[in-house]
Amino acid sequence: MKNKKNIENDEIDCLLEAIWRRYGYDFRHYSRASIKRRIRHHMGLSDCQHISEMIPKIFHDESFFESLLNDLSISVTQMFRDPVVFNSIRQQIFPKLKTYARINIWHAGCSTGEEAYTLAILLEEEGLLNRAQIYATDFNNASIDKASRGIYPLKSLQNCNELYLSSGGKHKISDYYHANYEAIKFKQSLVDHITFAHHNLTCDQVFAQMHLILCRNVLIYFDKTLQNHVLDLCRDSLVSQGFLVLGDKENLDFTSVREDFDNFSQPHRIYRKRAGW
Amino acid sequence: MKQYDTVVIGTSAGGLGALTAILSVLPENFKLPILVVQHQPADADDFLHRHLNDLCQLNVKEASPGELIVAGRVYIAPRGYHLLVEESHRFSLSVDLPVNYAIPSIDVLFESAADVYKAKLIGVILTGANNDGALGLKEVKAQGGLTIVQAPDTAEVSCMPQAAIGMTKIDHILSLNEIASFLTKLNDVKDTDND
Known part of the structure; x- marks a missing residue:
C-alpha cells in the first residue's frame, strides 16, 4: 500500500507526462524538489484538492496550462546580479570579441530580460554595441513579453547603481533609461540590439555562430540528462573559441562537454570552446 | 531509541554565534x-562556512547542486539560492522568489528535507528575527520527524523560535548547550547501534 507522499509523486509524474504530451514542454528531467514545490504552490491557488485533478485541466484548458507554466518557469533575476562576473565579461571577454566584425551573443534562459539589458549597457560602454546583437530567449512567453517591453518598476533598480559600478560601470545607470513616475524604460539604442524570442532549451534547435553564450542559473534546475542536452546545444551554437558563462554555482565538471571547453576564468564560471571544434 | 538520518537547522539574526555554539x-x-x-x-562573502569549518571538528562546506549528502558533514546553503534535497539524497538549488523575504529560505529546505527523510529528520530552529522556518518545522512534525527549538528566552532574537513554537507542538525546547548535548547523545546511541 502506498502512502500519501508516494501517491503525490506518482501524481506529479502523470501531470508532467500530460504537459509533455499535450504541449511539448518537458519538465520530466527537472530537479524534482523545486518542481514539486512549484506545483504545490500552484495547486494552493487553484480549486484543486489533489495534484491529479490538474491533469484534465491541462488537457482541456489552455489558460490553466499557461498560468501553471508561468509558475513552473518563473525565476528571479536582476540587473547586474553578480557584478564581478559582468566585470570579468567586460575586462576579459570583450577584448577578445573586438576582432569580430559582428558579435553574436545568446542569452539562454533570460527570464524577464534584466541581464540582457545589463549586457547591452556593457557593450555600449566598451564601444561594441553597434556591431553586436543579443539574442535573449526564454520558454516563458509572459517573461519574454515583459522583457521585450523593457519597462521595469523603478524600485526594482534599488542598489542597482552600486552593482553597476562594481561591474566596472563608467557612467550612471540612470543614463541608460527614461524614468517616468514609478517605472523606467530602457533607451531605444539598447533595445535595438536585443532580439527577445521564445526558445525552449529542452527541444528547440541550436543558434548558429554565437561568440558568447550566457546560460546562468538554468542548469541548476535540470537533471544530468537535460544538463548534457543543453550543454551540447551551447557547444554546437558557439564558434570555435567562443565563450560560455554559467551561473556561479554551476560548472562543467562531470558533463558531456567537459573535454570540449577550456577553463577561461574558473571563479567566474567562464569557459572557452576549444579550437578545432 | 529511534534512528535519525539527517539534521536540518535554520537561523537568522544571531545565527553565527548560535551555530558556533x-x-x-x-x-x-x-x-x-x-x-x-x-x-x-x-x-555576503563565504566567511560563514570557512569560519565554522575552522572552529568545528566536523567538515563544514557550502552545499553544491547535485552533491551527494554524506554523513558527518555540515552543509551551508549558498547565499542567494534556495537549498533543496532530492529523493536521491542530493542537493538542488533554485533562484525562485524569496520565501518569507528570504533566499535561502528555511521553510524551503525543511519542507523538501521532510519530504525525503520523513520520520528520520530532526528539525532545529534557532535565534532569528522573522518567522521563516515555522511552516517548515510544522511539516517536519507532520512527517513524523523530531522538532527542536531554541528556548526563546535564551535566544539572541526570539521571534523565530517563538513563531515556530506558535505553530507546532515542539518536542524539545532547549538552550544551545542542551541542543548540542542532545545531538551528541543521539550520536552515542547511533554509535552503539549495529544499523
Whole structure:
C-alpha cells in the first residue's frame, strides 16, 4: 500500500507526462524538489484538492496550462546580479570579441530580460554595441513579453547603481533609461540590439555562430540528462573559441562537454570552446 | 531509541554565534549530515562556512547542486539560492522568489528535507528575527520527524523560535548547550547501534 507522499509523486509524474504530451514542454528531467514545490504552490491557488485533478485541466484548458507554466518557469533575476562576473565579461571577454566584425551573443534562459539589458549597457560602454546583437530567449512567453517591453518598476533598480559600478560601470545607470513616475524604460539604442524570442532549451534547435553564450542559473534546475542536452546545444551554437558563462554555482565538471571547453576564468564560471571544434 | 538520518537547522539574526555554539562541540565522529540555512545578505562573502569549518571538528562546506549528502558533514546553503534535497539524497538549488523575504529560505529546505527523510529528520530552529522556518518545522512534525527549538528566552532574537513554537507542538525546547548535548547523545546511541 502506498502512502500519501508516494501517491503525490506518482501524481506529479502523470501531470508532467500530460504537459509533455499535450504541449511539448518537458519538465520530466527537472530537479524534482523545486518542481514539486512549484506545483504545490500552484495547486494552493487553484480549486484543486489533489495534484491529479490538474491533469484534465491541462488537457482541456489552455489558460490553466499557461498560468501553471508561468509558475513552473518563473525565476528571479536582476540587473547586474553578480557584478564581478559582468566585470570579468567586460575586462576579459570583450577584448577578445573586438576582432569580430559582428558579435553574436545568446542569452539562454533570460527570464524577464534584466541581464540582457545589463549586457547591452556593457557593450555600449566598451564601444561594441553597434556591431553586436543579443539574442535573449526564454520558454516563458509572459517573461519574454515583459522583457521585450523593457519597462521595469523603478524600485526594482534599488542598489542597482552600486552593482553597476562594481561591474566596472563608467557612467550612471540612470543614463541608460527614461524614468517616468514609478517605472523606467530602457533607451531605444539598447533595445535595438536585443532580439527577445521564445526558445525552449529542452527541444528547440541550436543558434548558429554565437561568440558568447550566457546560460546562468538554468542548469541548476535540470537533471544530468537535460544538463548534457543543453550543454551540447551551447557547444554546437558557439564558434570555435567562443565563450560560455554559467551561473556561479554551476560548472562543467562531470558533463558531456567537459573535454570540449577550456577553463577561461574558473571563479567566474567562464569557459572557452576549444579550437578545432 | 529511534534512528535519525539527517539534521536540518535554520537561523537568522544571531545565527553565527548560535551555530558556533552547537556545531563546534559536536564530535568528529558525528554520524548525521547537518544541513544549515543561515539568512545572509546577498552580497555576503563565504566567511560563514570557512569560519565554522575552522572552529568545528566536523567538515563544514557550502552545499553544491547535485552533491551527494554524506554523513558527518555540515552543509551551508549558498547565499542567494534556495537549498533543496532530492529523493536521491542530493542537493538542488533554485533562484525562485524569496520565501518569507528570504533566499535561502528555511521553510524551503525543511519542507523538501521532510519530504525525503520523513520520520528520520530532526528539525532545529534557532535565534532569528522573522518567522521563516515555522511552516517548515510544522511539516517536519507532520512527517513524523523530531522538532527542536531554541528556548526563546535564551535566544539572541526570539521571534523565530517563538513563531515556530506558535505553530507546532515542539518536542524539545532547549538552550544551545542542551541542543548540542542532545545531538551528541543521539550520536552515542547511533554509535552503539549495529544499523
